[in-house]
Amino acid sequence: xxxxxxxxxxxxxFLFGISIPFYLILGAIGIAGFREITTYEKYDTFYxxxxxxxxxxxxxxxxxxxxxxxxxxxxxxTFGLLASYKSLKNGWRKMYLAGFLIxxxxxxxxxxxAPYEPLSIVSMxxxxxxxxxxxxxxxxxYFSILGYEHHLTLQSIYYSLQISFRFTAAVVASLLLVMxxxxxxxxxxxxKFKIPDPIIFSLVVAMKTVPAVFDxxxxxxxxxxxxxxxxxxxxxxxxxxxxxxxIGSIVPTMVHLLRGAKDIGISADxxxxxxxxxxxxxxxxxxKREDYIFSGVLxxxxxxxxxxIMVGFGRAIPYLT
Amino acid sequence: xxxxxxxxxxxxxxxxxxxxxxxxxxxxNEGESIxxxxxxxxxxxxxxxxxxxIIPHVINGDLSGSVKILGKxxxxxxxxxxxxxxxxxxxxxxxxxxxxxxxxxxAFGPENLRLPRDEMERRIQKAISVVGIExxxxxxxxxxxxxxxxxxxxxxxxxxxxxxMILDEPTSNIDPEGTEQIFRFIQENKNxxxxxxxxxxxxxxxxxxDRVVVVNNGRxxxxxxxxxxxxxxxxxxxxxxxxPEEYIYAKKLRIDSIDPEIIRExxxxxxxxxxxRERRNQGEIVMSAxxxxxxxxxxIVDAKLDLRKGQVYCxxxxxGAGKTTLIRVLMxxxxxxxxxxxxxxxxxxxxxxxxxxxxxxxxIAYLPQSFDLMLxxxxxxxxxxxxxxxxxxxxxxxxxDQLIEMFSLEDKxxxxxxxxxxxxxxxxxxxxxxxxxxxxxxxxEPTSGQxxxxxxILGEEIRKLCDAGFSFLIVTHDSRFAYRxxxxxxxxxxxxxxHEGTPDEIFRYSEKYGVIAPSDFVLRxxxxxVIS
Numbered sequence: 088x089x090x091x092x093x094x095x096x097x098x099x100x101f102l103f104g105i106s107i108p109f110y111l112i113l114g115a116i117g118i119a120g121f122r123e124i125t126t127y128e129k130y131d132t133f134y135x136x137x138x139x140x141x142x143x144x145x146x147x148x149x150x151x152x153x154x155x156x157x158x159x160x161x162x163x164x165t166f167g168l169l170a171s172y173k174s175l176k177n178g179w180r181k182m183y184l185a186g187f188l189i190x191x192x193x194x195x196x197x198x199x200x201a202p203y204e205p206l207s208i209v210s211m212x213x214x215x216x217x218x219x220x221x222x223x224x225x226x227x228x229y230f231s232i233l234g235y236e237h238h239l240t241l242q243s244i245y246y247s248l249q250i251s252f253r254f255t256a257a258v259v260a261s262l263l264l265v266m267x268x269x270x271x272x273x274x275x276x277x278x279k280f281k282i283p284d285p286i287i288f289s290l291v292v293a294m295k296t297v298p299a300v301f302d303x304x305x306x307x308x309x310x311x312x313x314x315x316x317x318x319x320x321x322x323x324x325x326x327x328x329x330x331x332x333x334i335g336s337i338v339p340t341m342v343h344l345l346r347g348a349k350d351i352g353i354s355a356d357x358x359x360x361x362x363x364x365x366x367x368x369x370x371x372x373x374x375k376r377e378d379y380i381f382s383g384v385l386x387x388x389x390x391x392x393x394x395x396i397m398v399g400f401g402r403a404i405p406y407l408t
Numbered sequence: 409x410x411x412x413x414x415x416x417x418x419x420x421x422x423x424x425x426x427x428x429x430x431x432x433x434x435x436x437n438e439g440e441s442i443x444x445x446x447x448x449x450x451x452x453x454x455x456x457x458x459x460x461x462i463i464p465h466v467i468n469g470d471l472s473g474s475v476k477i478l479g480k481x482x483x484x485x486x487x488x489x490x491x492x493x494x495x496x497x498x499x500x501x502x503x504x505x506x507x508x509x510x511x512x513x514x515a516f517g518p519e520n521l522r523l524p525r526d527e528m529e530r531r532i533q534k535a536i537s538v539v540g541i542e543x544x545x546x547x548x549x550x551x552x553x554x555x556x557x558x559x560x561x562x563x564x565x566x567x568x569x570x571x572x573m574i575l576d577e578p579t580s581n582i583d584p585e586g587t588e589q590i591f592r593f594i595q596e597n598k599n600x601x602x603x604x605x606x607x608x609x610x611x612x613x614x615x616x617x618d619r620v621v622v623v624n625n626g627r628x629x630x631x632x633x634x635x636x637x638x639x640x641x642x643x644x645x646x647x648x649x650x651x652p653e654e655y656i657y658a659k660k661l662r663i664d665s666i667d668p669e670i671i672r673e674x675x676x677x678x679x680x681x682x683x684x685r686e687r688r689n690q691g692e693i694v695m696s697a698x699x700x701x702x703x704x705x706x707x708i709v710d711a712k713l714d715l716r717k718g719q720v721y722c723x724x725x726x727x728g729a730g731k732t733t734l735i736r737v738l739m740x741x742x743x744x745x746x747x748x749x750x751x752x753x754x755x756x757x758x759x760x761x762x763x764x765x766x767x768x769x770x771x772i773a774y775l776p777q778s779f780d781l782m783l784x785x786x787x788x789x790x791x792x793x794x795x796x797x798x799x800x801x802x803x804x805x806x807x808x809d810q811l812i813e814m815f816s817l818e819d820k821x822x823x824x825x826x827x828x829x830x831x832x833x834x835x836x837x838x839x840x841x842x843x844x845x846x847x848x849x850x851x852x853e854p855t856s857g858q859x860x861x862x863x864x865i866l867g868e869e870i871r872k873l874c875d876a877g878f879s880f881l882i883v884t885h886d887s888r889f890a891y892r893x894x895x896x897x898x899x900x901x902x903x904x905x906x907h908e909g910t911p912d913e914i915f916r917y918s919e920k921y922g923v924i925a926p927s928d929f930v931l932r933x934x935x936x937x938v939i940s
Contacts, residue, residue, distance in 0.1 A: 117743075119743035119745065119746065120745070123746075127508060129548060180745070269507070269508035269509060269512070270506075270507065270508055271507050271508060271509060271512040291506060292506065295506050298550070303778065303781055306741070306776055306778070306781050307781040307782070307784070309739075309741055309765050310774060310776070310781060310782050311782075311784055312765065312766050312769070313739070313765050313766065313768070313769030313772075313774060313844075314769060314782075314794055314795040314798065314840070314841070314843075314844050315769065315770075315794075315795050315796075315797075315798030315799040315844060316794075316798050317766075317798075318766050318769070318770075318798065318799065319800070335784040336781070336784060338784070338826070339780055339781050339782070339783045339784055339826065340781065342780060342826050343778055343780045343781055346780075347500075347502075347503045350498055350500065350503035350504060351503060351504075351506055352466065353462055353466065353496070353498065354498060354503070354504040354505075354506065354561075355506070355516075356462065356465070356466055356487050356491070357460055357461075357462070357487075357490075357491050357494070357495065357496040357565075358491055358516055358517035358520060358564065358565070358568060359487075359488040359491040359492060359517055359520040359521050359568065360488070360516075360520050361487075361488060361520070362486075362488030362489075362491070362520050362521055362522070363488075363520070363521075363522050365522075366519045366520055366522065367519055367522045367523070367525075367528075368515075368519055369511065369512075369515035369518065369519055369525070369528050369529075369532065370509075370511060370512065370515070
């Protein structure tokens, strides 16, 4: 029999997983914070001098390493790269913002996987029989309608935590690329990789638009709250009020941005965009000494990962073992 | 040779039954400069888009007839080929400029054309020098003022070396100084290229053009040389176009000149006294503010101001003077992690210095420049009820209905606010903001991109609300609007309010601060009073 207390705790646990990522994102990072970690700012340290192509390669290699190697390699890369944010402009602040983003991804991923993950899969991944699993909570039977496994085990949480580090490493590397390269530098690099111009242009417009999205969204939410939305709620509930106001602000923000997007398209088309299958570039970004050094580091990372997998640290995907 | 030749043109947007544009016969000679004017929604932009090829190559619709540029049919040309001949400068530089660095932006067009490096270099350097942006080439486009950004956008179009240049309301989002620079370019390049200037402000553009073309309801209703414009003043007025006041008096007094100073003398000789609106600056102080904002150790706002009951206080000054930031500090909208903010704010006797935007919103209503961002409800009625309803005011319906009536929105009550015209949307936003029961309203560039008629309606609404006890703090570049509807002006420079006074006092020396006096003022003031 399940007591009312069990049911209440179950629902609180359910809500915890949904609300904490939003709470962290809106409370600790905020919309303005998001803008800061997705916008390029001029500065002159190692990362800013590094060629965009090297950073794109870094992102790709990290995604591959985090996918194919054991989880703690992804975790080390995540925290290692996060620590290197110190060298960025306002490095501590960016580390703080990205840190909370990573935390929200970890909580969100763990809570998104752990209750659903079939125990047989977890057993295969951890090479531990289900009978040895430690049950931390038993859900009321009707939670199976949500797709939940009947028991939440410590091993499911542990396995989901491992999965989360596949995402975090890629996020930290991608933010690094966006924060230390102008859209033009990224265009030129992608163009060298023979990515079609319309796709590159879409990315550039997205990169230009992201800060404007956050600004417009922030203004729209604040105006809603100024006009009384959630004004009587206690302050600790503010992130949830912001979340609810944000939902209402999606349409006006999108309409506002789409009206602008039309002008960006006209601006490009009236300056002969797509006149030829490819473009030339006035300012070239040559490969410098640090680019060669960092490329060497990337090659070493790949080699070390291959060795790690060969000696048994490649068990991230249970189906392949 | 004719640069542009249009015959039997008809264009309808896919959603419209009636044609948006109908032009039987129209041409522009090579090297000619024309002013294309008309109220919002008259068809100006559609005409421009037919010339630069956006219609039919990007925007679809039913198009018939012929549009030729330099003898070639637009519909038969590819868009990049049209772009080699026709350059287009858009209204809002923030939407036109897409690159982070200025040089990348200027190089965008030549790069698309795959020009040899030497040729690219020549064009880019020439464009940079023509618009005079050499001094800030190293700055980021995201950190430029509106005027600076518009010059960058202009340089990027010039680098295409077009033979025909379309300037689509190029000055509506920039300060008078930036406006001056754009018009200087137009003046210097007159006859070197064919120019089409789309403008609401006839007064500003007229000295630089040969011909004036008025579009109304999708048709060209006037096409005259500027010398003959005076005899058609009524046509312009009927089409809802802003006419300099001196034109009206010049016609009335049968004077050939439109020089405001000559007309002023003639008015004096004829003993005609022009009316002056009484300024309302005697009410009690309802808002007293002393605020500062710092970023990276640099003070960007350090201002003190008092707003009185029933007063319209206009903040004016160059782009980048700190006007919008001042409003955002007052609203508590700045990101405290990026900006160091301090504010002493007293509203109607209540100290709100330490209160955030949620609390301040009970006393202050705010209308941002991008006012669409306010519209979160599915219909006009819900939007206007929103504030009072969320504040749990029992009579929210009565308050809302009163505002719906006041802003003439009865017939739009159940319409989706985002689908209304610009003027209607602005009215919904004002009504919705005022429904919060706040009696102080902060407005950021409310006249930007609005035509004469909409500006007039806005000004009259504001004055009506002032009579009802509301007070307004308005950031504006529009000198004429400030002169006609303002009571008090504060000039901002480097984050500080450096001068305050009535419009009649301020416009005497405002030019020093990049604020050009409107001709209404020049007609009313005696010559020796103006300090240049």
